[in-house]
Every structure is written in structure tokens, then in C-alpha cells.
Amino acid sequence: GADDLRPASRPRTESYHGNAASVASHYNSRQEVGLERRDHSPIIGLKKFNNWVKSVLIGKFVGGEGQSRRRAGSKILDIGCGKGGDLNKWKLARISLYVGMDIADVSVDQARERYNQLRGHRFEAYFKAHDCYARPISEALPEEYKRRDLYDNVTMQFCMHYAFETASKARMMIENVSRYLRKGGVFIGTIPNTALLLERLEEIPEGQPLEFGNSCYSITFDERRHKGLYGHAYHFYLEDAVDVPEYTVDWDNFVSLAREYGLELIYKKTFNDILQEEQSSNEYGPLLGRMGVINEEGESSMDSDQWEAANLYMGFAF
Numbered sequence: 001g002a003d004d005l006r007p008a009s010r011p012r013t014e015s016y017h018g019n020a021a022s023v024a025s026h027y028n029s030r031q032e033v034g035l036e037r038r039d040h041s042p043i044i045g046l047k048k049f050n051n052w053v054k055s056v057l058i059g060k061f062v063g064g065e066g067q068s069r070r071r072a073g074s075k076i077l078d079i080g081c082g083k084g085g086d087l088n089k090w091k092l093a094r095i096s097l098y099v100g101m102d103i104a105d106v107s108v109d110q111a112r113e114r115y116n117q118l119r120g121h122r123f124e125a126y127f128k129a130h131d132c133y134a135r136p137i138s139e140a141l142p143e144e145y146k147r148r149d150l151y152d153n154v155t156m157q158f159c160m161h162y163a164f165e166t167a168s169k170a171r172m173m174i175e176n177v178s179r180y181l182r183k184g185g186v187f188i189g190t191i192p193n194t195a196l197l198l199e200r201l202e203e204i205p206e207g208q209p210l211e212f213g214n215s216c217y218s219i220t221f222d223e224r225r226h227k228g229l230y231g232h233a234y235h236f237y238l239e240d241a242v243d244v245p246e247y248t249v250d251w252d253n254f255v256s257l258a259r260e261y262g263l264e265l266i267y268k269k270t271f272n273d274i275l276q277e278e279q280s281s282n283e284y285g286p287l288l289g290r291m292g293v294i295n296e297e298g299e300s301s302m303d304s305d306q307w308e309a310a311n312l313y314m315g316f317a318f
């Protein structure tokens with residue numbers, strides 16, 4: 001039955017409608033477990049795979065596009081940076097500036113701490129707690145970090161969908177993404193694949209709970225059909241990771257919104273397609289082993305349930 005899909009540890013939530021404060025407190029309350037504890041996470045394989053996908057996106061798009069593409073020395077704005085889990089990836093991309101912003105102030109402190117402990121290639125960094133979907137980032141940034149055409153890349157990893165609660169949040173988010181991104185710069189991100197989620201929702205027979213998942217995740221919708229482009233909420237539970245309300249991202253609407261702000265789509269792929277395309281490439285194939293996604297025998301560190309959860313996501317670039 002549907003109840004079997006729900007891991008026992010998952011608290012039942014009365015309402016799926018979140019707000020910025022609850023998102024912040026959810027992420028704040030997830031304490032920094034450190035690399036050692038993280039290695040024991042029941043979904044460590046999935047986490048490693050997600051990190052590999054982000055490394056692929058960073059590698060493909062760091063520095064932006066066009067003749068003036070500059071890989072080393074790139075300047076990066078990370079919106080929804082969380083605890084700074086991508087700092088090492090950007091370090092390896094030999095960037096010169098990283099600005100990280102997130103609504104969860106505890107996470108931002110942890111990101112700053114992680115930066116302070118980085119060894120090797122040095123780059124300038126600035127961290128700031130800010131609600132990037134409700135307020136312009138210009139309010140929170142010192143002059144030197146809000147210059148026109150400053151950033152080669154803006155990155156939003158696993159966080160942009162929270163903005164699709166309302167039209168005004170989504171607009172504020174895109175406004176913040178585009179404002180200081182240079183011409184030819186590239187905006188990259190990862191979000192759940194809404195089309196896939198809605199397909200799964202459609203498959204649920206009438207009268208059944210609007211829920212699907214497996215041993216490591218569950219997704220619960222509170223409405224089968226939603227009028228309008230914003231605020232279509234579902235509750236996403238992922239073992240040892242998230243337990244929060246999220247919002248569907250109507251892809252065509254997102255693309256046209258982005259276009260209004262001068263952003264043109266250049267890349268859109270499911271995580272599965274990214275793996276199929278990049279696993280045998282010279283650049284990202286060997287990285288699968290180095291990042292622990294596959295072992296020396298070439299076996300995946302994800303079980304089939306984690307693999308299904310991984311494929312709920314897609315990556316994009318504008």
C-alpha cells in the first residue's frame with residue numbers, strides 16, 4: 001500500500017505549503033555532519049552522483065561562453081549555496097571569486113568555515129545570508145560584488161524550484177540571477193524534473209493517495225491538477241537530506257521568464273542523460289571513479305532506489 005512507501009522516520013506534515021522561514025529553518029537545522037559522517041549516509045552513493053553531475057556542469061560551463069570565455073580566474077555567484085558543498089569543485093576550476101548567498105544563516109556560516117579550511121588554490125570569497133527570492137541581492141552585497149557584468153557564472157544547485165511558490169518570487173530570483181551576469185556568462189542549475197513528477201502523479205489511480213516513492217524518497221502532492229504556473233506544491237522527503245515543501249517548475253514558463261531577463265537556454269538534460277553522455281568522456285568518465293560514484297570494478301555505489309531518486313532531477317544552462 002501507499003503507506004509502505006513512506007519511510008517510518010518521516011513525520012507527517014499537516015500542510016505542504018511552505019514559506020521562506022520554514023525553508024530556512026529546515027536547512028539550518030540540518031547540522032554540518034562533516035566528511036566522515038557523510039560517508040556513512042545511507043544515500044552516500046546518491047550524494048556522490050549528484051556531486052559528479054554538478055562537477056560536470058561546472059566543468060562544461062565555467063567561464064561562460066563566447067570568445068572571451070575565461071576558465072581560470074572566473075567569477076562565480078552561487079545563489080542557494082547552502083553549506084558550501086561546491087566550494088571544492090569551484091576551487092578545482094581555478095576560479096578567482098566566489099560569492100555565496102543563502103537564506104539559511106547557519107548554512108552560510110558553515111560555508112564560510114568550509115572556505116576558510118580549503119587548502120590549495122586560493123580565491124577571494126564573500127558569504128551572505130539573504131532571501132534571494134524575496135529581496136534584490138543588491139541590498140545585501142558590498143559595491144565590489146555588484147558590478148555590472150561581474151560574474152562569469154551564476155549557479156543555483158538543487159534550490160531554484162523553491163522560488164516557484166509565487167510569480168513574484170520567481171521573478172525576483174531570475175532578476176537576481178541575471179543582474180550581474182556578464183554578456184556571454186552562463187547560468188547553471190539543477191532542479192527536479194517537473195514533467196517526470198507530473199507523469200508519475202498522472203499514473204496514480206483515482207481515489208489513491210497522491211504519493212509515490214521508494215525506500216529512500218517519497219513525493220506527496222496535495223492536488224492532482226493545479227491552475228496556474230506557480231504554487232503547485234508537493235512534499236519531498238529524501239532520506240538523510242530533505243523533508244520540505246517544494247514547487248513544480250513549469251519548464252516552458254521558466255524558459256520564457258528567463259528570456260525576458262536576457263537568458264537563452266543552451267542546455268537541458270536529465271541526470272540519466274548526463275550520465276549516458278559523459279560517462280565515457282575523457283574529462284568526466286574518470287571522475288566517476290575519483291568521486292566514488294563507481295568502484296574499481298565499475299559498479300555503482302547507488303542501489304536501484306537511489307538511482308530512481310537521482311533520475312528525478314535535471315540540469316540546465318542558460
Ligand code: SAM
Nearest residue numbers: 027080081082085102103104131132133157159
Ligand atoms: N546548493 C547547495 C548544494 O547543492 O548543496 C544547497 C542545496 S539545498 C537542497 C537548497 C538550498 O536552497 C538551501 O540551502 C536553502 O536554504 C536554499 N534556499 C531556499 N530558499 C532560498 C531563498 N529564498 N534564498 C536563498 N536561498 C534559499
